[in-house]
Amino acid sequence: MDDLQNVPKCLHSLNISTTKINSWTEVEKLRKFPGLNDLRIQGCPFLDEYTAHEKRMMLIARLPNVKVLNGGDRIKTTEREDAERSFIRHFLDTPESIRPSRFAELVAVHGLLAPLVNIDLSPDMNIKVSIYHKDECREESISVMQSVKQFKQLLQGYFNVAPANMRLWYYDQEMTKIAGPEEMKFANKELYTYNVIDGDYFVVDEKAQLRVLTGSPRANSMVIGSLSPSSYSNSNSRCNFGTSPTSPCSKSTNSRIRRKPSESTNLSNTRTRRKSSGRTSPGRTIPTPVGRKASLSSSSPSVKTPVARNLFGNSNVRNPVDQHYGEFFHSKVFREDNKNC
Numbered sequence: 001m002d003d004l005q006n007v008p009k010c011l012h013s014l015n016i017s018t019t020k021i022n023s024w025t026e027v028e029k030l031r032k033f034p035g036l037n038d039l040r041i042q043g044c045p046f047l048d049e050y051t052a053h054e055k056r057m058m059l060i061a062r063l064p065n066v067k068v069l070n071g072g073d074r075i076k077t078t079e080r081e082d083a084e085r086s087f088i089r090h091f092l093d094t095p096e097s098i099r100p101s102r103f104a105e106l107v108a109v110h111g112l113l114a115p116l117v118n119i120d121l122s123p124d125m126n127i128k129v130s131i132y133h134k135d136e137c138r139e140e141s142i143s144v145m146q147s148v149k150q151f152k153q154l155l156q157g158y159f160n161v162a163p164a165n166m167r168l169w170y171y172d173q174e175m176t177k178i179a180g181p182e183e184m185k186f187a188n189k190e191l192y193t194y195n196v197i198d199g200d201y202f203v204v205d206e207k208a209q210l211r212v213l214t215g216s217p218r219a220n221s222m223v224i225g226s227l228s229p230s231s232y233s234n235s236n237s238r239c240n241f242g243t244s245p246t247s248p249c250s251k252s253t254n255s256r257i258r259r260k261p262s263e264s265t266n267l268s269n270t271r272t273r274r275k276s277s278g279r280t281s282p283g284r285t286i287p288t289p290v291g292r293k294a295s296l297s298s299s300s301p302s303v304k305t306p307v308a309r310n311l312f313g314n315s316n317v318r319n320p321v322d323q324h325y326g327e328f329f330h331s332k333v334f335r336e337d338n339k340n341c
Contacts, residue, residue, distance in 0.1 A: 010035050018043035024100065028062055037067040061087035062102050081110075088113050123192060130201035133159040144196055149187035155204055169203040170194055 012035045021027065021044050030036060039059075041047075047055050060066070060075055060083040068074055084106045091103050092115055125145055131138045138158060142151070152163040169181040172195075181203070182194070 009033060012036060013038040015040040016044075017041055022046050024058075024062065027059070028100070028102070030063060031065060034065050036063075036065055039063065039066045039068070040070050042070060057083040057086050058090075060084075061106065062100070085110055085113060089115055124198075127196050127200070128198050129196065131155065131158065131204065132201060133161070133204040142191070144190070144192035146191055147187065148184045148189050148191070151184075151191060152187075155202075159204055161204060161206055165207050167205040167207055169205065170196070171201050171203065173197075173199055 009032075011033045014030070014033075014036060017040050021041075023046060027041070030039070041059070050058065056069065059069055060080055064080075066075070088103065088106050088110060091099050092113075123144070126141050126143055128139065128141050131140055133155075136159065140158075142154070146154075148168070149163070152166055152168060155161065155166065155168070156163055168184045170184055171181045175182075184194075
């Protein structure tokens with residue numbers, strides 16, 4: 001950089017990347033060229049200790065004449081002002097003897113700025129809360145980076161209540177006064193979504209068990225639903241199958257009486273037949289149903305039985321034409337008067 005005196009003052013673009021420049025003092029000598037607008041400086045060893053943002057900020061604050069840096073966009077006024085303010089705060093704790101000369105120039109423009117406060121906005125991971133169960137109260141520090149399911153498993157170790165039989169209520173210090181407590185129903189929901197803070201508390205409650213009515217047949221049992229087939233057989237084994245329906249044993253038990261397969265088959269095969277109007281066509285008779293007695297029609301005068309009508313007037317013959325077909329034909333052809341002749 002000692003040969004810069006021979007460089008014309010109208011220089012407006014310069015590339016000094018991967019050179020032997022090793023200090024900021026050498027870089028500040030570029031301010032002697034007011035027309036220098038475009039500068040490229042990369043790969044210099046003394047810049048390796050800075051991040052990319054800090055490197056750009058330091059170069060913009062030290063070189064007010066540069067308008068484009070390392071081929072990027074044109075430097076805006078707000079970006080330059082931020083870089084100069086950051087430059088002042090960067091050297092606030094540095095002794096005056098080793099401060100760069102640019103520091104005094106920027107203090108005259110922006111003033112002696114106070115350091116920025118480092119504010120941590122990340123939420124607290126561990127919260128101190130109170131947990132109530134019946135008459136017991138515990139003060140615990142819990143992590144909000146866990147789900148409701150995991151939190152219930154933790155409470156199981158405290159109060160010996162199964163998560164499946166647990167109801168968990170969250171009491172916010174402010175919202176409880178307006179909307180009441182909130183039940184934590186969703187197992188996969190994280191605790192931090194409830195905005196839990198120090199001083200909040202939880203209430204652990206057990207689910208109510210269903211009670212069987214006193215008058216119910218299952219009042220003394222804890223069985224839910226209908227009895228199994230084995231229990232039916234056990235209850236039926238106390239009584240004999242030959243007892244009558246009016247016996248005390250059959251009245252005391254509510255068991256069902258199973259029919260024999262033969263009885264159920266006979267009942268299912270029985271069909272109800274419609275009554276005939278008594279009209280039949282000539283030569284046809286209504287057959288008697290199977291299983292009925294023939295004397296039923298004669299014994300009960302109130303029941304009208306159909307009468308079979310045929311040419312011979314004999315109602316007992318089912319089909320007299322078929323039985324005496326030969327005689328009928330012979331009598332019609334060869335009459336008795338012809339025989340006498």
